[in-house]
Each structure stands twice: as structure tokens, then as C-alpha cells.
Amino acid sequence: MNLFELQQGSSRELQLFPHIVSTGCRKNNAIHLESFRETVVDFFRIYNIIDGKYEWRVDEENLHLYPGDTVLVLPGRKLSSPKGFLEIGALAWIHFKIEILDRSKFFPGKWSSLSESECYTIGNILLLNRSLAPAKTGEASRILASLQNELLNQGIAFHTRVNQLLDELLVAIARELAKEANPGRDFSKIFFQLEQKLRDNLARQWSVEEMAATVGMGTTLFNVRVKSYTGFTPTNYLINLRIAEAIKLLRKPELNLTDIALDTGFCSSQHFSTTFKKLTGYTPSEFRKRNTGDT
Amino acid sequence: MDCIISIELGTNAVRVYAFDLQGHIIGSAKGTYPTFHPYPDYSEQDPEQIFITMLYVLKNLLNEKIHSKRHKVISICFSASMHSLLAVDRNGAPLGNLITWADNRGQKEASILRGAPMAEDIYKATGTPIHPMSPLVKIVWLKNQQPEVFAQTDKFMSLKSYIIQQLTGHIVLDHSLSSATGLMNIYKKEWDQNALGYAGIRADQLPEPVPINYCPGKLLNQYRVSLGVPAATKILVGSSDGCFATLGAGVWDQHMATITIEDSAAVRVIGRDVLSDDKRRLFNYVLDDAHYVSGGPSNSGGVVFEWFAKQFGDFRNAFDLETCMEDLIKEAATAGPGAERLLFLPYLLGERAPIWNAQARGVFFGVNINHERKHFARAVIEGILYEMYSIERMLLEHRNIKEISVNGSFASIPFCTQLIADIFNLPVRVSANASSVSMGAYLLAATDIGVYKNIEEASRSVKLIETYKPNVRNSKVYAGYFSVFENLTGKLAGDFEALANL
Numbered sequence: 154m155n156l157f158e159l160q161q162g163s164s165r166e167l168q169l170f171p172h173i174v175s176t177g178c179r180k181n182n183a184i185h186l187e188s189f190r191e192t193v194v195d196f197f198r199i200y201n202i203i204d205g206k207y208e209w210r211v212d213e214e215n216l217h218l219y220p221g222d223t224v225l226v227l228p229g230r231k232l233s234s235p236k237g238f239l240e241i242g243a244l245a246w247i248h249f250k251i252e253i254l255d256r257s258k259f260f261p262g263k264w265s266s267l268s269e270s271e272c273y274t275i276g277n278i279l280l281l282n283r284s285l286a287p288a289k290t291g292e293a294s295r296i297l298a299s300l301q302n303e304l305l306n307q308g309i310a311f312h313t314r315v316n317q318l319l320d321e322l323l324v325a326i327a328r329e330l331a332k333e334a335n336p337g338r339d340f341s342k343i344f345f346q347l348e349q350k351l352r353d354n355l356a357r358q359w360s361v362e363e364m365a366a367t368v369g370m371g372t373t374l375f376n377v378r379v380k381s382y383t384g385f386t387p388t389n390y391l392i393n394l395r396i397a398e399a400i401k402l403l404r405k406p407e408l409n410l411t412d413i414a415l416d417t418g419f420c421s422s423q424h425f426s427t428t429f430k431k432l433t434g435y436t437p438s439e440f441r442k443r444n445t446g447d448t
Numbered sequence: 449m450d451c452i453i454s455i456e457l458g459t460n461a462v463r464v465y466a467f468d469l470q471g472h473i474i475g476s477a478k479g480t481y482p483t484f485h486p487y488p489d490y491s492e493q494d495p496e497q498i499f500i501t502m503l504y505v506l507k508n509l510l511n512e513k514i515h516s517k518r519h520k521v522i523s524i525c526f527s528a529s530m531h532s533l534l535a536v537d538r539n540g541a542p543l544g545n546l547i548t549w550a551d552n553r554g555q556k557e558a559s560i561l562r563g564a565p566m567a568e569d570i571y572k573a574t575g576t577p578i579h580p581m582s583p584l585v586k587i588v589w590l591k592n593q594q595p596e597v598f599a600q601t602d603k604f605m606s607l608k609s610y611i612i613q614q615l616t617g618h619i620v621l622d623h624s625l626s627s628a629t630g631l632m633n634i635y636k637k638e639w640d641q642n643a644l645g646y647a648g649i650r651a652d653q654l655p656e657p658v659p660i661n662y663c664p665g666k667l668l669n670q671y672r673v674s675l676g677v678p679a680a681t682k683i684l685v686g687s688s689d690g691c692f693a694t695l696g697a698g699v700w701d702q703h704m705a706t707i708t709i710e711d712s713a714a715v716r717v718i719g720r721d722v723l724s725d726d727k728r729r730l731f732n733y734v735l736d737d738a739h740y741v742s743g744g745p746s747n748s749g750g751v752v753f754e755w756f757a758k759q760f761g762d763f764r765n766a767f768d769l770e771t772c773m774e775d776l777i778k779e780a781a782t783a784g785p786g787a788e789r790l791l792f793l794p795y796l797l798g799e800r801a802p803i804w805n806a807q808a809r810g811v812f813f814g815v816n817i818n819h820e821r822k823h824f825a826r827a828v829i830e831g832i833l834y835e836m837y838s839i840e841r842m843l844l845e846h847r848n849i850k851e852i853s854v855n856g857s858f859a860s861i862p863f864c865t866q867l868i869a870d871i872f873n874l875p876v877r878v879s880a881n882a883s884s885v886s887m888g889a890y891l892l893a894a895t896d897i898g899v900y901k902n903i904e905e906a907s908r909s910v911k912l913i914e915t916y917k918p919n920v921r922n923s924k925v926y927a928g929y930f931s932v933f934e935n936l937t938g939k940l941a942g943d944f945e946a947l948a949n950l
Contacts, residue, residue, distance in 0.1 A: 337766035338758050348482055370766075378767050384461070384479040384505060393479070393504060397497035404541045432503055434670030445539055 156180055159304065166304050169312050172262050173319075174248040176301060178203070184238050191233035197251045198226040199322065201294045205242015209234055223293040225279065225326055228253060245297055249319065253280070261323065264316045274366035275327040292325040331369025340378050343368045351394055355418045361387045395419065396432055403441045410437055449474075451519045452897075453509075454889035455502060457528040457607055458689060459483075459548065459711065462502045464509050465886040466519070469899055471909075473882065475513030479505040484545065489552040489580075492545035495534055495610055502611065507675055521677045525893040526686040527885050528608035530628035530733075533583045535590065536610070538602040546607055547586055550747075552798070552806055554580035554589040561585065566642060568728070573640050575722065575732035575740075576630035579804060584630030587647040602653065608685075609655040615671055616683055618664040621655035623734040624687040624741075632657055634722065634734050660687040660736060661896050684893055691733055691741045692888025693855060694718055695903065697879055698910030703850040705743075705843060707836055707868060708884065709859035711751040714801075715839040716743030718907075723846045729802050730842060736903060742846075744801025744839035748794035748832055750858030752810075755796060756828045760821060777863050780826035785870070785925045787823040789814045791933055792831030793940070801839050803937060807948040813936055829864060830926075833871050834933045840872060852876045853912055855884040869916040871930065873923040877912035 158177035161167050167176075174196050200223070207218040210233045211226055218224060226232050228251075234240075252260040259276025261267060267275065300318040303311045347368050351359065364387050365375035379387045395417040402413045414425035414437075422437075429437050449468060456463040460483070466475040479501040484492045514521060531549035536542050547553075561567055562578045576582050580589075583604070590598045605613070606629070609621045626632040626639075631647065631654065633640040639651040658664070662685045666672070672679060686692070690708075694716045697706035705717045717723075722732045723742040732742045753773065761772035780787075795808035812827065843849060852874050854865055860878055869876040881887040891906035900906035 338763055338769075340767040340769070345482055374766065382480060384477060389504070393497065393500050397494060397500045400496040400500070404539070431674070432500065432507070434668075434672075434674030439670070444541070 155301070155305070157301075157305065166307070170264070170304075170315060172250045172264055173315075174250060176245075176247040176304065178243070178245040178301065180243040181205070181239050181241055184241060186238050189234040189237055189239045191231055194226050194228055194230050194232050196228060196248045198224075198232070198248045199246065199293070199297065199326070200224045200226070201245045201297050203243040203245060203294075205240055205244075207234075207240050207242065207244075208236065221291065221294060223297075223326065223329075227279070245294075245301065247297060247300070247319075247322075261320070265320055266317070267320055267323070270360070270362060273360075273363055275323055277363055277367045278327045278331050278369070279323075292329070293322060296322045296325060328369070331366070340382055344379070344382060348394070351391060352398075355395060355398055356416050357418065358420070359391060359418075364391075391418070392428065392432075396429060399425070399429060399437065400440070403437055404444055406441070406445050410441075413437070449517075449519045450522045451514060452890055452893045453506070453514075453521055453524045454686075454886040454893070455506065455524060455526050456689065456883070456885050456889070457498065457502065457526070457611065458885075459529050459550070462498065462505055463883065463886065464502075464505050465883065465890070466509060466513055467886075467890045467894075469522075469894060469897075471887070471890055471894065474519070475509055476882075476886075477505050477509040477512075483548060483550070487553070489555065491548045491550040491552075493548055493607075495542050495546045495607065498546070498607065499611055499614055503671075503675075510675055510677065515676055521681050522897060523682040523684055523893045524677075525684040525889040526608055526612065527689050527692045527889050528606070528611075528625060528686075530625060530688045530690060531581045531583055532607040533586045534605045534607060534610050535597055535601040536603050536605055537600050540602075540613070542610070543597050543600055546610075549581045550797075551586070552580045553593075554582075554585040555806055557588045557592065558582070558585045561588070561646070566646065570630070570640070570643050570646065571728045572724065573633045573635070574630050574643055575627050575632075575634040575734070577728055577731055577800070577804060578630070579800060580806065581800070582630035583628075584643055584647055587631075587649060591648050598648075603655065604649065604653055605655060612664055612683070612685065615667055616665045617668060619655045620658045620662065620664045620685055622660045622662065622685045622687055623657055623736075624660055624691040626655075626657040627734040628688055628690075628731070629654075632734075634732055634740070637734065637737075658685055660685060660691075660892060682896070684896060686889055686892060687735065688733065689885045690714060690716065690743075690745070691735050692886075692892075693884040694741045694743075694888070695735065695891055695907050696881060696884035696887030696889075696910060697853045697855055698907055698912050699853050700904055700907040703848055704853060705840065705847070705849045705851075706853045706855065706884075707840075707859050708856040709749045709832070709836070709854070709864070710856040711749050711754075713746040713749035713832075713836060713856070713859075714743055715836055715843060716741050717843055717847055717849070718742075719847075723843075725842065725845075729804060739903075742843070744842055746801060746835055746839060747797040747799055748835050749856070750832075752794045752796050752832055753828055753858065756825065760824070776821075776825045777829070777861065779822040780829055781863055783820075783822045783826040785830075785922045786929050787826040787830060788819065789816065790819055790823045790827040791929060791936065792824075792827040793933070793937055794828065794831040794835055795944075799835070802842050803941070805941065805944060807944045808937075808940075809944055809947065811936065811940065813932075829867065830871070830929070831933070832858075833864065833867050834926075834930050836868070837871050837930060838934060838937075850874065853879055855879045855881070865916050866919075869918045870922040871926045873918045873920075873927070875918065876916040878914045878916075880911050880913050 202218045202222045209216045303314045365372045399417045411422045414422040419425035452467045454465045461478045461480040463478045533547045558580045613619050627634045631643045699706045757773045791813040793811040796810045798806035799808045895906045
């Protein structure tokens with residue numbers, strides 16, 4: 154194991170990679186009390202446990218970490234150790250900048266060759282999965298080790314390789330999280346989880362690819378399963394949810410129609426009105442009139 | 449061609465069928481909706497989502513299978529699952545979600561009522577066993593636990609009342625569903641004063657109880673136009689899923705009973721008399737002016753086998769539960785009757801009839817070093833069917849049942865149907881229809897327009913095919929196992945309670 158530490162600003166190795174804040178590999182030989190205070194994470198942090206047993210806390214969640222585990226800590230989360238110190242052992246890490254525009258829009262940056270829709274998908278998995286439990290993936294530790302090798306050895310085309318490996322790391326972690334969320338047995342269960350996410354984010358313009366990725370499935374299989382399970386295509390199922398929610402909101406006279414349209418994921422009040430009328434026969438305002446006693 | 453539409457508002461999905469006037473299915477479609485469990489004992493659904501899903505499915509079916517072929521819709525008949533409760537305010541807006549039959553939040557309220565002196569009278573008058581499923585118990589729960597919602601409630605509706613009110617503007621509930629609320633007098637067919645008093649509500653806070661062939665009025669104009677059906681289309685309020693399944697199962701004769709096993713299950717009979725059960729285990733629901741559907745419901749249907757498959761089956765393809773279950777059934781068939789002394793009590797969701805114990809749990813009994821997965825698979829299937837047989841035995845105290853008709857996706861799997869014949873030691877027939885519930889709805893609507901003289905004639909027209917005969921040798925084996933099954937269930941009551949209190 155190569156022990157080292159690179160910091161943006163002071164390490165020349167990182168000059169070409171302004172998005173990498175810090176990376177390294179360290180061994181902790183002794184316990185220093187009070188050495189691990191609670192921090193609100195500012196960048197994307199990935200840790201890989203090489204040796205030892207750790208107990209950390211991310212927000213309210215306690216994580217028990219063992220060699221081989223990979224932990225992903227998102228910006229804004231509180232990272233601490235219930236014991237207040239870093240346990241004895243060894244770990245590797247990388248901290249890098251990623252833009253998170255809102256709850257699920259995620260742009261790694263120009264260095265990344267992930268396409269916009271792939272970023273959406275990965276962002277969904279990383280940001281919408283409630284618990285970012287440690288992903289036990291040999292993949293991640295291998296990738297992190299090669300990435301650090303590239304940085305230290307600076308071989309031919311290392312600039313491209315480092316960025317590629319960083320992409321690879323994100324993809325590996327996203328795939329692992331998706332697989333953990335869904336072991337391929339109980340479709341009703343994972344569909345229910347997806348449904349909750351759709352309900353919680355109705356205003357968002359979901360594509361079928363994103364919905365499929367959220368539950369870690371390919372689009373084709375996802376389409377077939379949703380249709381046979383619900384009777385609807387994914388898009389039509391989503392329209393169901395939108396109109397049902399709109400009906401509830403229309404009963405509240407204090408909300409205006411444009412807000413209702415946007416809150417329920419229609420791109421305009423015109424689009425809302427047409428879809429609503431097609432399904433129910435009423436325009437939203439006619440429906441409201443009939444159901445609130447308002448004139 | 450003229451056609452009849454049935455709309456079945458089920459536990460997990462709405463199913464819409466189109467029938468020609470002879471009862472042939474000319475189109476069908478379904479749409480699912482989720483059940484929410486915000487707390488462990490809660491089971492809720494979103495009434496608006498159910499309404500929109502129903503409209504959407506209905507509209508697609510009409511466009512694809514009816515209007516495009518220039519068929520004409522004569523009538524639309526509704527079925528719904530029983531025991532649902534939806535509180536709405538004076539503007540008709542729901543105060544929260546729909547509480548479904550599977551909701552167990554009223555356990556305490558149910559046990560208090562069960563021990564009260566008036567329990568006997570309420571059960572006898574209303575036909576509904578006293579259990580958290582009963583809307584009577586749910587209303588009492590609301591009164592105790594959410595007094596502000598209770599106070600704001602203008603009407604305590606059932607899912608079907610709500611849907612029909614959206615479509616027609618009228619708030620009604622058919623006698624079948626009314627008789628499953630624990631609030632209607634099944635003899636007088638009006639809201640029972642005792643039960644109303646216990647719930648602390650007035651009769652005008654409930655929908656108007658109406659016969660199953662009642663027409664609550666025409667579709668509101670907007671829905672008529674958006675669905676594209678003629679102005680003359682008749683709306684029939686219809687019945688409950690349980691009563692329709694019984695009507696559609698063709699078991700009009702006194703010596704017949706029907707077993708329905710979908711996710712949950714029931715054994716039912718039809719008759720002119722209310723079956724009085726001193727232990728208050730049987731339900732008696734109103735079919736029409738002269739007939740009742742009686743029997744016992746079980747929580748432990750196909751959902752139990754599905755659980756087993758999801759946990760222990762092999763998934764050759766991702767999410768392919770069907771193939772996984774087929775494989776397990778083939779495997780189960782290779783173990784002998786009785787699964788080499790392995791028994792299973794299927795109470796994964798507590799149980800209703802005959803033990804009415806929400807604390808009951810599943811049990812494997814008799815596990816031995818030689819047992820393999822096939823034995824467990826077989827024991828699970830046998831356990832589900834022993835439970836059906838224990839309901840049948842309650843009915844045998846009142847009826848001389850000589851023949852069984854089965855329906856529902858689990859009961860009509862040939863391996864299971866043969867097991868039913870063997871365990872019950874009776875010939876078993878399978879209904880030719882994909883859905884007995886919708887068949888029942890068709891029969892009612894067809895009777896209404898004069899295809900049949902009355903619903904008796906309609907029910908007798910149901911064709912039952914394929915008779916499974918009991919294998920006498922296996923029947924003897926199962927009789928031995930059943931008596932152990934029954935003993936175990938009885939003996940474990942105290943331990944189920946102890947486990948629940950840990």
C-alpha cells in the first residue's frame with residue numbers, strides 16, 4: 154500500500170484536475186481523541202476501507218464499515234464518528250467537485266464524458282436513493298487504486314485516464330446502489346418505491362429512461378414489466394398520478410391553476426387543461442367550480 | 449352489437465370487462481393502484497388515483513374495443529371490494545385516504561366491541577363479523593383517535609359510493625356493500641339504529657342503501673361525452689366482489705359452495721336464510737331482496753404462496769414471478785401428499801375466518817432433516833387449502849355441501865384444484881370464466897335488460913367445466929393431516945398472543 158496525500162493548491166499532481174479537491178491513502182496507527190469532529194461535507198467524497206473496522210455516522214444513519222466497503226458522502230451531509238475519533242486502520246479517499254443544481258440535476262463538470270441523460274440517471278440513483286449505504290464493490294476499490302496510480306505515475310495520456318476512471322467510479326457506484334435496491338425478485342416492491350419517488354417529485358420532467366434507472370433496470374425490461382404489472386405504460390401511469398394529485402389541489406380554492414399545473418408536472422396550464430379535459434371531460438376550472446361550491 | 453360493461457374496483461386494481469349480451473368477453477383491461485402503509489397496521493389508498501385510473505382504463509377500453517367496432521354500450525355495472533371507508537367533508541372533498549378492508553388499526557376498538565354486551569345484537573343484525581375490517585369499527589376508531597376528522601366528516605362513504613358520486617352526482621351504496629359495513633340491518637335493509645348509536649353517527653351521514661339493480665341516474669354530461677357513450681347508457685350500482693363472485697360461480701343450489709382464492713380467499717354459499725353462528729365467525733351479506741351470501745373470508749390466499757416464491761424460489765429471469773411460481777408448483781407436485789409430515793399454518797397476515805385472530809402467525813411444523821424445498825412448497829400450498837377447508841367445516845354445520853365450484857387465479861391452478869378435491873373429499877368444478885366477479889356483474893346487468901328472467905336463472909346459466917374427482921386414498925391422508933393442522937391452530941392461540949406482546 155502506497156501512503157500519500159494530494160491536496161488541490163499544494164500538490165502539483167492535481168494542477169490539471171481542478172475538480173479533484175483531495176485524494177490519498179492513509180494509515181491510522183493510533184487513536185487521537187477528538188480528532189474526528191462532525192463536518193458538513195462540502196464536496197463529493199468517496200472513501201474506500203482498506204483495513205480496520207470503522208463506525209461512522211452520515212446524517213442520522215450509522216454506518217459500520219469493513220475492509221472493501223465503499224462509502225459515498227454527498228455534499229451537504231453531516232459526517233461524524235459517534236466515538237469522536239478515527240479508528241485504527243487504513244483507507245483511501247477522493248474528494249471532488251460536482252455541481253448539484255437541485256435535488257436531482259447533477260453535472261460532474263466538463264472533465265466528464267458522461268452524457269447529459271446519463272448524468273440525470275446517475276444523479277437520480279445517487280441523490281434519490283434515501284440511504285447511501287456502503288456499497289460493497291470490489292470494482293470501486295480497484296478503480297480508486299488505478300486512479301491514484303495514474304495521478305502519481307503520470308504515464309502517457311494520464312490526463313484522460315484519470316478523468317475516465319473518475320467517470321468509471323461514479324458509474325460503478327451507481328450500478329451497485331441500483332442493484333442493492335433491487336435484487337430482481339419483487340417487482341411490486343420496487344415499483345412501489347418508484348411510485349413514491351414519482352409522487353415526491355411530480356413537478357419533475359421524468360423520462361422513461363430515468364424512471365427505469367431509478368430502480369436500476371434497463372428501459373426495455375422496465376417498459377414490459379410496468380405495462381404487465383400496472384396495465385399502463387410508464388408515461389401514462391405518471392399522467393395518472395399527475396391528474397390524481399391535480400384533483401386534490403383543485404379542491405383547494407386558494408391555489409391558482411398555473412401553480413397546480415406546474416406542481417403536478419405539466420409544462421403549461423394549457424397542457425394541463427388539455428390533458429385534464431381529455432381524461433375527465435372537465436377543464437380544471439370547471440372541475441373546481443363543481444367541487445368546491447365556488448361560483 | 450350491444451354490450452355490457454362491468455367495472456370491478458378491486459383491492460389492487462380496477463378491472464374493466466366488456467361483454468356481449470350472451471356473456472362472452474369482448475374486451476378487458478386493468479389498471480393498478482398502490483396501497484400505502486404509513487404505519488404497520490394501516491392500509492390506505494388514494495381515492496382520486498383510483499377514480500382517475502378507472503376513468504383512464506375505461507376510456508382506453510371503450511376506444512380500443514368498443515367504439516372502434518361500433519359496439520353500443522347498454523349498461524355499466526359496478527363491483528367493489530368490501531369494507532372500505534372514506535370520510536368526506538361537506539364539500540365532498542375526502543378527509544384523507546380511503547381505508548381499505550385490510551386495515552387493522554381498529555384492533556383495540558374491535559376487541560372492546562367484541563366484549564360488549566351489544567356485540568351479539570350488532571353482529572346478528574348486521575351480518576358483519578366484528579373485526580378491524582368492519583367500517584363500523586373504523587368509524588369508532590376515527591371517533592376515538594381523530595376526533596377532529598370525525599367531527600368534520602359530513603359523509604362516511606365507501607369507495608364505490610365515492611366513485612358513483614363522481615360519475616352521477618348521487619350518493620348511494622348497494623345492499624351488498626352496505627351489509628358489509630357492520631352498520632346495516634340485513635333483514636330490514638336499512639341502517640341499524642344500534643350500530644349507528646355505537647358508532648356515534650346519524651343515518652344521513654351514510655349513503656342511501658339501495659338494491660343492487662338500482663340505477664343511481666345517468667352519467668354526468670362531461671363523462672358521457674369524454675367516454676363517448678350514449679345518453680341512454682344505464683348505470684347499475686351493482687354489488688360487492690364477494691357477492692358477485694358467488695353469483696358468477698354458478699352455485700345457486702343449496703348443496704354447492706364456492707371457493708375463491710386470489711390474494712385473499714373465501715368460501716361462500718347462497719341461500720334464502722341467514723346462517724346464524726353462535727361463535728360469530730360467519731358473515732351474512734345481502735345479495736338481493738330474498739337472498740344472502742354467507743361464508744368466511746381468509747387473509748391467507750395466493751399472497752402466501754407468492755411470499756414463499758419471492759423468498760425461496762429461483763428467478764430465472766428478473767422479476768418473472770409467474771415462471772418462478774410455476775416451477776415451484778411442479779416441484780411441489782413431486783413431494784407426496786402431506787409433504788412427508790411437514791405442515792404449514794398460513795397466517796402470515798393474521799387470520800379472519802375461522803379463528804378471527806389478527807395476532808396469528810405463520811408456522812412450519814414437523815420440519816425434518818430430510819425435508820427439501822419441494823416439501824416446503826407443497827406444505828405452503830396444502831396449508832393454504834387446509835385453511836379453506838376449516839372455513840368449509842363451519843358451513844357444513846348449516847349445509848350439506850356435496851359439490852364445490854372454484855375460481856380465482858390460485859384456486860384454478862390445476863394442481864391446487866385437484867388438492868382441493870382431495871382435501872375436501874368432494875368433486876370440484878371450475879368456472880369457465882376468467883373472472884367470476886365480472887361474470888356476476890354481467891349476470892345482473894343482463895337480468896336487468898331481460899336476457900334472464902331473474903338472477904336465479906342467470907346464476908344457473910353459468911357453465912362449470914372440468915370436474916376434478918377426489919382421490920380417495922389421498923383424501924384419507926389429508927384428513928389425518930387436517931386434524932393436526934386444526935389442533936395446532938387451536939393450541940397456538942396463547943403463544944401467538946405471547947409473541948405479539950413481546
